[in-house]
Amino acid sequence: MGNFVPHTDADIAAMLEFLGLASLDELYAVVPAAIRLAGLDLPGEIAEADLVAELDAIGAGNRVGSRALCFAGGGAYDHEVPAVVRALAGRSEFVTAYTPYQPEVAQGVLQALFEYQTMVARLSGLPIANASLYDGSAALVEATNLAVATTGSPLIWCSQGVNPRWVEVLRTFARGSGHAIATIGLAGGVTSFDQVPAGRAGAVVVAYPNYLGALEDLAAARAAADRLGAHLIVCQDPIAAGILHSPGQFGTDVVCGEGQALGNPLGFGGPYLGLFSCRAEHVRRLPGRLVGETVDVAGRRAYVTTLRAREQDIRREKASSNVCTNQTLIAVTAAIQLGWLGTEGLRQVALRCARGTRYCRAALLSIPGVEPVSEAPVVREFAVRAPLAPELIVERLLEKGFLAGIPLREGFEGTDVEGGLLVAVTERRTAAEIDGFAAAFAEVIR
Amino acid sequence: MTGDASRRAPGGRAASAPLMGKATEPTIFEYSAPGRRAWSLRTTGLPEWSAEELVPAAHLRAEPLALPEVAERDLVGHFTRLSHRQYSVDLGAYPLGSCTMKYNPKVCDEAASLAAFRDVHPATPPVGAQGWLQVLVELEEALCEITGMAAATLQPAAGAAGELTGLLLMRAWHELAGERRTRVVVPESAHGTNPASVTLGGYTPVTVGTDARGLVDRAALAAVLGPDVAGIVLTNPNTLGLFEEEILEIAQMVHDVGGLLYYDGANLNPILGVVRPGDMGFDIVHLNLHKTFATPHGGGGPGAGPVAVSQRLVDLLPGPRPVRVGDGYGFATPPRSIGRIHSFHGNALVLLRAWCYIKLNGGEGLRRVAQVSVLNANWLHEKLRGAYDFPFDRPVMHECVVSAASLKRETGVRALDVAKRLLEEGFHAPTVYFPLVVEESLMIEPTETESPETVAALAEALVSIAAEARAHAAAGEHQPAHDAPRTTPVGRLDETRAARKLVATFDARERPAD
Structure with a gap:
């Protein structure tokens, strides 16, 4: 027994x-x-x-691979994960360790996190990145907590182009924090920053690219934040970062994001990875762990979790975050994946996603009755509307072996986005697969 | 021990771990050579539009985003060498109190690598995710049976996320009754996440002390309870490893003022199948699946922190929840749900591992897990008598808290030195300086998966470290423990320098800020 x-x-x-x-x-x-x-x-x-x-028997009830060729995104993407990343991230020394409380015997995890922090900082264009949070939504919650604590204003102006599930999480946690979440609507698929009335606020939140795949004007977002005396928080897609400007260039205070796309499987939604980076002036309010470089008694280069006085186990009820266990193994995985991709590999993934997106969007829009939700330039995913409810399109295409996308409902009620279908194309989709998808799409809406 | 156990080798001692030398491992950035590559991507047959054709000029990155450029062979060498600089449960015993660092069964990891589970997009409609939904529903039902609760959310990604979720449920419950309560009671021995979560939940934490037995001071509790108290956050057994034997009376006291009881599941391991939080009177329970249910800790996550509640709170749970629908499965959002607390359904691949662990053990096996964890901890505790102080000399549950206060006074060797010296003996250190209510504390949790031989070797190492310190003090000699660890890849670190002269990225090292 x-x-x-x-x-x-x-x-x-x-x-x-x-x-x-x-x-x-x-x-x-x-x-x-x-x-x-x-x-x-x-x-x-x-x-x-x-x-x-x-x-095996239960798993047969899940549709994967050719039974559900993936055209869904919305914060979870079907990217290439090579054998070498699975093998290294699966090493039991990383898998079965715990938080590096004894740094002398935890240099492996600590150094991998230091390398991860460096890569995330380079993605965001900001100097400081933490050692991970739970997922994109948790990173957004922590970013707004930082902004409110720093500015003293509990009002968050959140673009409707931010992942609606993340905004719902933000609203859930606002029940405790008392923060007020206000929405900045979209026009033509991008945020209308001139809608924001004068006054004071803690943060302006925008996604780059946004939930509909469109490219937002970050300079306009910064200007809106400045008018309100607010922090600018940008939810960045780490893959599109390979071909887009870094939010750090626009005076962004905090960049958060979902890091699943960096070497992690779809996994029915988790474990994923909350990316978080910020300006140097915010480091003492940074949530979660931070690894710093130092030396040991013999002067050898070594790594340790630092600025620990911020954290809950020391600051207790005065801590601005309660994070303890986070997503270390997923962060290490992301570092390995970014090491595998390198400068050109990340650019290629981003570029190939943009190519597939353009090709697939054109293929769907050539079907009679299918219309774009907006004409804004897109690089990562796109939204279309068809003369059939998006839930039915998804259901019928699943029967034909395609996961068609995500229906646009929650978060878009009463807007011209509601009832659309969000479609994502990664570097793994071939022209033949996209052609097959478009043909099946045409059949099911006929 | 039976037979010739004293001659058997302890399976959890890592003193033989081979290492090639004392050189440090360069960062991956230092291996980078322009143009070297590991990546390869699928041939797609798509038109090769350029970035300039695809991305408006106002958005197009001007400079390439610099990442390491390495060959696959060097990538493998680097991360393999880093792994050799890392202690882990697979290498040896990890008696880190309050963290339940038990062995993680390999088949559970293999389950999480099955394509049929691993490759499912979280937005797949229920008809295409029946297998996943079955696992999640069955896990919820098993966790409810184990905790004595009515329903659970699987969304929280870790224990602290579960705590905050539980506090938001507490808040929503009182608000439904039209009440605005402001305070939540937290014992002074509580995990740091407890008061931090209470604050984030919009409450003011009120601390109650520990009595001479190491239990919640009931007189102090009575003094702080009142109509403004929303509830109490308790760990049972508590962080001293002691069972709160007056839990039924405490529950009555809190319920009498209209408060709710929140159970911090960090210490659930020793009571599996023996006693349930629901039967103790708790209303809200979070579990740490990465502790009790053996999912790997991953160097500090991912974990999973499901929250189970009693019947009266079910309608408030986060949604959407996996539920049974006829002969199959679907999602439903409770009518008064507090809302989502995760981007999707929680750390699903962690939840799958916990489901596997429960299946592998069965109900009786889980009870045996608890019993042996308590047996190991009490046996170890008793072996330490005389070498260390026992601040509360009573039978313990899954872990014991001893103190190096006398040792420090007599020899100058502190709990930290004991911890570092233990690393040289081939064991991970216990938790030190927590709980805060015990001076020079060593919090030791052997878990049930360490054999009697390993627990004996760990006890012997701890006793001999104390004896060594006393011998050196008696002879007026320098304490070796002050130099420990000397056998590890690096020695003690300059933590002050790390904080004062922050270098949190490779780029900060290259261009110091000051």
């Missing part, structure tokens, strides 16, 4: 004898008898081989 407990019955008897106890139950003498259980109402243990067989 207990596949992973090494103790034999004889071991247990000897240990109990040493403690002067007659049974394992006596270890729990302090637990009130009225609530002590006889056991759990769960099935008995199963063998590993039986588990694997059950997983």
Whole structure:
């Protein structure tokens, strides 16, 4: 019994004898008898081989690969993950370690995080990046917390082009923080910053590219933030960064984003990776862990988590973030993936996504009845409208082996975006696959 | 020990780990050579439009985004060498108190690498994700049985995210009743995430002390309870490794003022199948699947922190939730949901591993996990008697907290020195200086997956470190523990320099800010 407990019955008897106890139950003498259980109402243990067989049977209920060729994005993308990244990120030294509380025996994770921080800082164009947060939505929540703490204003002006699920998370956490979330609407697929009334605010939030794949005017976003005395927070796509300007160039205070696309599988939504970087002046309000370089007693270069006085285990109720365990292994994976891609590889992925996006958009728009949701330039994904509800398009195309995209509903109620379909094309989609998708699309809306 | 156990080798001691030398590993940036590459991408047959044709000039990156340019072979060499500079559960025992660093079964990782689960897009409609939804629903049901609760959300990505979710549920519950309560009670021995989460939940934390037994001071609790108290956040067993034996009375006291009880599941491991938070009177429970349910800690995440609630809070849970629909599965959002707390459905591949772990152990196996974790901790605790102080000399649950206060007074060797000296003996250090209520504390959690031989070797190492310190002090000699660790890739670090002269990226090193 207990596949992973090494103790034999004889071991247990000897240990109990040493403690002067007659049974394992006596270890729990302090637990009130009225609530002590006889056991759990769960099935008995199963063998590993039986588990694997059950997983195969249950897994057949999921559509992947050619049964659901992926044209969905919305913050989760089907990018190339090579064998070398899976092999290195799967090394048990990284997988089965914990937070580097003893840096002398954790230089592996610490140095990998230092390299990760460097790469994320270069993506954002800002000098400081933390060692990861849970996902894109958590990074956005932490970014707004930083902005409110620094500016003293609890009002967040959030573009409607920010991932609507992230904005919902922001609203959930605002129940505790008391922050007010206001929406800046879209016009022609991009944010209308001139809609924002005069006054004061803690932050202006915009996505680059935005949820509909369109390229926002970050200079206009910065100007809007300046009018409000607010921080500018940019939700950056780390893949498109290979061909787009860095938000840091526009005086952005905090860049956050979803890092799943950097070497991690779709995984039904997790574990993903919250990217977070900021200007140097904000480093003492940085959420999560930060790794810094130093030396050991012998003067050797070494790494350690630093500025720890910010963190919850030291600052307790005065901490501006409660983050403890975060997504270290996913951050290490991202560093390995970016090492595999290098300068030209990341540019190629971004470029090939943009090519596929243009090709696929044109193919869909050539179908009678399919219209663009906007004419704004797109590089990562795009939205179309067809004379059929997007939920039905997705359902019918799944029968034909395609995951067609994400229906645009929540977050867009009452706008000209509502009822559209968000389609994403990564570097993994071939012209033949896109042609097949467009042909099937034409059939299902006929 | 039975038979000739004293001659058997301890499987969790890593003192033999081979290392090639003391050189430091360059960063990946220092291996970079312009034009060298590892990447290759699929042939797509798409028109090769240029960046200038695709991206408006106002948005087109002017300078290439500099990333390391290395060959695949060098990428592998670099990260493999980094891995050799990293301690892990697979290498040896990791008795880090409160972190439950148990062995992580390999088949659970293999499950998470199956394409049928790994490659599913989170926006796949339920008809194409029945397998995933079945796993998530069954996991929720098993966690509810284990905790004695009615329903759970699987969205929180870690324990602290679960805590904040729980506090938002507490807030929403009181608001529904038209109440604006302002304070939440937190024991002084609580994990740091507790008071931080309470603040982020919009509440003011109120601290209650620990009594002479190491338990919540009930008189102090009675003094702070009132109609403005929204609830209490408790860990049971608490961070001293002690079971709050008056939990039923405490629950009554909190419920009597209209408050809710929140259970921090960090220490659930020792009570699996023995006693349930729901039966103790808790209303909200978070679990750390990366602790209790053996999902790998990943160097500090990803974890998973599901939150289970009693029946009266079910309608408030975050949505959308995986649910049974007829013979199949779908999503539903509870009518008074507090809203999403994750981009999608939580750390799904972590949740899948926990589902596997529960299946592999079964109900009886989980109970055995708890029992042996408690057995190991008590056995270890007793072996340390005399070498270290016992601030609360009572039977413990999954971990024990001892103090190096006398040792420090007698020899100058502190808890930190003991921890560093233990690394030289081939073991990861315990948690030190937490909980804060114990001076020079060493918080040791062997877990159930370490064999009796390993626990014995760990105890012996800790005892001999104390004996060594006392012998050197008696002889008036320099303490070796002050120089420890000497066998690790690097020695003690200059942490002050790291904070004062911040170098948080390779680029900061190249161009110092000052």
